[in-house]
Amino acid sequence: MKNILKTLILISLVTALSACGGNSTTGVRESSSPEDSSLRTVSASLTESDMESFLQSLDEIAELERAGSWLQGMALTESSIREHIGDYSGSVAAAYKELALAYGRGLIQKQDVEQGLLNLLELNTDQKVADAANAILAFSRASSRDQWEQAANRLSALFDSEEEPDSFINWMLLVCALEKDPQDRRASSAYRSIRARYSQYPEYWYRGARAFSGTAAAEYAENCINASPEGPFADESRKILAEFTGLNREDGLSIRTKREIEVIVSQSVNSGDPQMLNSLLPLIGLPDNPYTVYAIGALRVLTSAPKFREYFSAQAQASRGRLAERLSYISRS
Numbered sequence: 001m002k003n004i005l006k007t008l009i010l011i012s013l014v015t016a017l018s019a020c021g022g023n024s025t026t027g028v029r030e031s032s033s034p035e036d037s038s039l040r041t042v043s044a045s046l047t048e049s050d051m052e053s054f055l056q057s058l059d060e061i062a063e064l065e066r067a068g069s070w071l072q073g074m075a076l077t078e079s080s081i082r083e084h085i086g087d088y089s090g091s092v093a094a095a096y097k098e099l100a101l102a103y104g105r106g107l108i109q110k111q112d113v114e115q116g117l118l119n120l121l122e123l124n125t126d127q128k129v130a131d132a133a134n135a136i137l138a139f140s141r142a143s144s145r146d147q148w149e150q151a152a153n154r155l156s157a158l159f160d161s162e163e164e165p166d167s168f169i170n171w172m173l174l175v176c177a178l179e180k181d182p183q184d185r186r187a188s189s190a191y192r193s194i195r196a197r198y199s200q201y202p203e204y205w206y207r208g209a210r211a212f213s214g215t216a217a218a219e220y221a222e223n224c225i226n227a228s229p230e231g232p233f234a235d236e237s238r239k240i241l242a243e244f245t246g247l248n249r250e251d252g253l254s255i256r257t258k259r260e261i262e263v264i265v266s267q268s269v270n271s272g273d274p275q276m277l278n279s280l281l282p283l284i285g286l287p288d289n290p291y292t293v294y295a296i297g298a299l300r301v302l303t304s305a306p307k308f309r310e311y312f313s314a315q316a317q318a319s320r321g322r323l324a325e326r327l328s329y330i331s332r333s
Helices: 004-017 048-066 074-084 088-104 108-120 125-142 145-158 167-180 186-195 202-211 214-226 234-246 249-254 260-269 273-286 290-304 304-318 320-333
Strands: none
Touching: 048 074, 048 214, 074 088, 074 186, 088 108, 088 125, 088 167, 088 202, 108 125, 108 249, 125 145, 125 167, 167 202, 186 202, 186 260, 202 214, 202 234, 214 234, 214 260, 234 273, 249 273, 260 273, 260 290, 273 290, 273 304, 273 320, 290 320
């Protein structure tokens, strides 16, 4: 039964990534099966050289993540390595990292992530694997202060206290701390210090945007949107930006970050198609805010091209109120 955990995790991942909107199991079954003897003896069979090689590989993966090179499948590689050295809880956490990143990028649904963990429980696997899956499920499903407290307790009891400060486990524990108390200065400082490793991880930015305030919240919200503009955390991050700029929360759905504006304008110019700017019109019509001002400035530059000037003029004639005024201003530039 060598590499059983790797097999189970791959089954879970494939199931989640191929899911077509099926419903997740709602109950969480606590595994009571005894540990499989082959799992207990894997790490014991490793030579000192093998262990050193595996640990070095984990260090290399961590450095790649800190350098912003978090590629799809890399967390599965980490999961496999942790299985080989007998770190079954860490192996499950790494597999969850892979699923959670796919979810944050909008590639799978939330229920698919949970189903990946539930699959491990349904297959009567090692107790440590079951405990890890249940702890991470508690984290994934938490929404109230009490639930975040329970998730933190399960995670803390399960994982090594000597984890790296920016390990995925410690990220989860810091999320629990900030969701329980956004004013926790120690957790807030620690959360900011691990940002390099999670620059491509939309949920890292989203949780920070929820916990922080002022310019820090706005920065984290922008980074969340830029990491995955169509992902599940983008809309809430746009609402955070709206609050920061003094707009109504619902106005946030029309906000586009400066990077998004630049991408839209560049694509429109490169294709020679002004209609690609239509997605910026709701932003142009908002009350004064930095993102609208930036978009107007970017669009004014385009009026030197007759095709774009005609587009702005036609849109102004078809619009009303603030949007019509601003489009007229742009077309006269």
